[in-house]
Amino acid sequence: IAAGVAKGTADVIVVSGYDGGTGASPKTSIKHTGLPWELGLAEAHQTLMLNGLRERVVLETDGKLMTGRDVVMAALLGAEEFGFATAPLVVLGCVMMRACHLDTCPVGVATQNPELRKKFMGDPDHIVNYMLFIAEEVREFMAALGFKTFDEMIGRTDVLQISERAKAHWKASQLDLSTLLYQPEGVRTFQTPQNHKIDQSLDMTTILPAVKEAIESGKEADVDVEINNTNRVAGTVTGSEISKRYGAEGLPDDTIKLRFTGSAGQSFGAFVPKGMSLYLTGDSNDYVGKGLSGGKIIVKAPETFNCSSHDHVIIGNVAFYGATSGEAFISGRAGERFAVRNSGVNVVVEGIGDHGCEYMTGGRVVVLGDVGKNFAAGMSGGIAYVLTDDPKAFKRKCNLEMISFEALEDEQEIQDVKAMIEKHAAYTDSPKAENLLNQWEETVKKFVKVIPKNYKQMLLSIEEQKAAGLSEEEAIMYAFEANTKPAAKAKASADQKQAVAQ
Incomplete structure (x- = not known):
């Protein structure tokens, strides 16, 4: 290795x-x-x-x-x-309680609880x-x-x-330790930096020169680019230039549109910020949209592709790993570990492999097709909407430890999901999305909403506190306290009842 x-x-x-x-x-x-x-x-x-x-x-x-x-x-x-x-x-004060994952660290090291963090003496x-x-x-x-x-x-x-x-x-x-102590002849330390050939990358040779003016002035740019699977991290260097100049704010949506044709290499669109929209007509290897940070990624099959795209894998494994914000629309299936650690991206895809939405903490994922086994393992935030004809079979594929299932019934939520699918159809010309929208009354009945239990409890607590007159920030902190400390939880319940009564 x-x-x-x-x-x-x-x-x-x-x-x-x-x-x-x-x-x-x-x-x-x-x-x-x-x-x-x-x-x-x-x-x-x-x-x-x-x-x-x-x-x-x-x-x-x-x-x-x-x-x-x-x-x-x-x-x-x-x-x-x-x-x-x-x-x-x-x-720094760690006493090795081995409770780092419980948010109960008594010395304020491994916790987000503000009361416990006060105990940190490092x-x-x-x-x-x-x-x-x-x-x-x-x-x-x-x-x-x-x-x-x-x-x-x-x-x-x-x-x-x-x-x-x-x-x-x-x-x-x-024990024979002679192999452990064997000393080969030659250079024993680092001497020569690796040649990563960044100057030969697609960003440096093609994309950056074409969008330089757009980055500097904010003027819109629309560029066509041929791509193949040796072109890795396409768009990432360009995105870093935007982030250097504009920080987390990025540029207005769709300021830079990059239209790729071909088969993209690994990490297509990794870390791209707000203001960049990457359109890929073709397919891609692993890590599409890794760390996506406000940008937009659209992947669809070429018009000459005669088969049903939703039955075929169009992007590889570990897509949108650790993505924080932005949108994505994938007209086809994705591989394994889709949207792992997603914390804020809204994405529509037409089927995924095993371990989807693992450790997800935020964002929304709409799956218009099958999912693999171990779906939603360790999922602590965000919401997934999965279209299925057999809810029982789907639930057997899920990791049930932290999630619950609901029907899609809230009118506002239905409209939000429909809007995502409408965008998906508009961006990708997906026949499957068009067909589902044409039969929307039947389609909406087939969605299973997957939401983490604690995440749902927090959302409900926040809404209750806001209804009781607290600001959103106050409601979030109050709900956090109430749901992380038993005594505070009981007090919060009593206080909330009193506030409602008043």
């Missing part, structure tokens, strides 16, 4: 050991999953050297590094960078002092080993010896 990603022009390779990790992990994972970083680091370092790749990448390791000695050991086995997490958290100087002591211990070990610079020490396994205590141990004495 290390050799492969180095050839794929990775800049940094991280070998992460099993000892570290989030306190939200299950005990079984903490105790029984993974291997020590020493094993992975030594093998990765040796493999990269034997294949002439070590000089092209920075090798990093982490996994509960706690002392200067840990850093020195990692360096001798081949690491150049080191990740610290558990120890600095403890320095200070940046605490981390500075801790890291200074780490550095001091590293210098002491370097002096003892005779190294003047840190780079001299990297990969020098020849200064390591198996201790007599280990040799005498009834179990450790049976």
